[in-house]
Amino acid sequence: MDVDLRANRLSVARSLKVTADGLALGPPKNKASRRSVPLNKMAVTALEAHRRRQNEERLRAPVWHDHDMVFPNRVGNPMDHNNLYHREYKALLKKARLHDQGFTFHSLRHTFGTALIKGGEHPKVVQSLLGHASIVQTMDTYSHLLEGIGSDAVGGLEEAFG
Numbered sequence: 387m388d389v390d391l392r393a394n395r396l397s398v399a400r401s402l403k404v405t406a407d408g409l410a411l412g413p414p415k416n417k418a419s420r421r422s423v424p425l426n427k428m429a430v431t432a433l434e435a436h437r438r439r440q441n442e443e444r445l446r447a448p449v450w451h452d453h454d455m456v457f458p459n460r461v462g463n464p465m466d467h468n469n470l471y472h473r474e475y476k477a478l479l480k481k482a483r484l485h486d487q488g489f490t491f492h493s494l495r496h497t498f499g500t501a502l503i504k505g506g507e508h509p510k511v512v513q514s515l516l517g518h519a520s521i522v523q524t525m526d527t528y529s530h531l532l533e534g535i536g537s538d539a540v541g542g543l544e545e546a547f548g
Contacts, residue, residue: 389456391434394425398517402464409464411453419517467491499524503531 388397398421401414414420425433433456444450444462451462459465471491479485495516502512509532513524 388454389425389433391425391430391437394427394430395422396425397422402467404467409466411464414517416517416519418514418519421514421517423515496527499528500531503528 388399389395390397398414398419400411401419403410403412436456440458443460444452447461449461451458453462453464455462455464457465457470459469475491476485479487479489499512499516502515503509509524509528510521512528513521516524518524
């Protein structure tokens, strides 16, 4: 994930993978996974504050391996997903008193998709932002949230052909 705070965007152009040799950066799993996602003001503000803290950590670290990562480990290398989940994410859930609610890291992604659909965003846009390879995946996951869809599917035909 590459972040351009001046353009208020993040780009998904690489993915962290677990290999037999450890962690490695590579291309995302499919063509649709490569995408650019706009950031709102709140996200940009939070990322700017994070970057300032991270720059302070870089200066204090005895060694820093700069891979230009948004969320590296304590020496700048890719963070192991288990460490991210157990050390960081679970601590945040506990602080928010949500630790016993069954939230996984993937729940954040699903919440984003749900909020977009509930906010009236077109499913094709949601597909693009989530990096789904097919609109079928997006619709299978989120169509139950589209209230009233199909409730009067044929009602307008009288007016159109009447």
